[in-house]
Amino acid sequence: MASLGFDAQLIRRMIGVMPAVMDPRQLESSVCSIARTMELIGHPWTLLVLRDMFNGVRRFDELAEHLGIARNVLTRRLAGLVDAGLVEKVSYREPGQRARHEYRLTEAGWALRPVLIAVMAYGDEHLAGSDGPPLRVEHAGCGGEITVRMECAHGHTLTPRDRLRAIPGPGARYVPTPPTP
């Protein structure tokens, strides 16, 4: 078993039960773009705070009132989003008013929109029940309803059960001992 390189291991695994070419258990679970993203947005309330900010709700009091969230929890969530670079706190002053501040999505925050739309589309289809979806989101330019589509670089649209193949990327890290077959 000495000095089995990755390719040899990979071939050995190909005869296994996995649908993908490689055995995903060879890869360190925490070195993963899903794990990293969920560290940012996986806390309770975070996605709803972001949802409201996408919808133009920007002030602390408005967020607290609409979400019905405890103020100390909202404070922590917003601080986390600011630290993560998804949101920035901006001061402004309206004529004759004291200075106030509001929270605005950064570019990195706006980039989460496909995630929110994918999460919403799932809920619309699987969790809305007989009432139907609570909200429609449409393209302001043309009125077409918004959705997300899985597709490949060659333009094929993918259904949830189409076969995909996972391949280690440049940032992969391997578990020290290979998993038991």
Place this chain on the structure above:
Amino acid sequence: MASLGFDAQLIRRMIGVMPAVMDPRQLESSVCSIARTMELIGHPWTLLVLRDMFNGVRRFDELAEHLGIARNVLTRRLAGLVDAGLVEKVSYREPGQRARHEYRLTEAGWALRPVLIAVMAYGDEHLAGSDGPPLRVEHAGCGGEITVRMECAHGHTLTPRDRLRAIPGPGARYVPTPPTP
């Protein structure tokens, strides 16, 4: 202010600061497809358990080992996924072995794939750092890399900052008192 119907309110709000036509604070925050979906998949570890199941890891021991998760937590997460109808527990017996069971995604579970791909794509682009993405996922049919695309029903591809419009759907529920302007 008596008997202001929704349309009148809506027009009144259009002059406000919201980018969308309606004031989203009029809608009950918890009656929301994002909130409902996050009740299913928003617990710590859940998306990573699902990720491993999408990758073909199906047995309790394998999941526990790869994820490095406490067994009691994994038990709870799997029970929650079974209760929610995303996963089913299936018994099987290999020749000469005792009966075992494994966890398989249901159709409702497979339908979460675009969510996972969207979450992964975000992490690849914004959180992978100089090492690059840990994993590439490609279409087994053609080798094209997988991504998600936001698009509207009229076929327009949308960038994260394109203007969208939120419109109450059939399942909308309104807050009892209108928000302060």
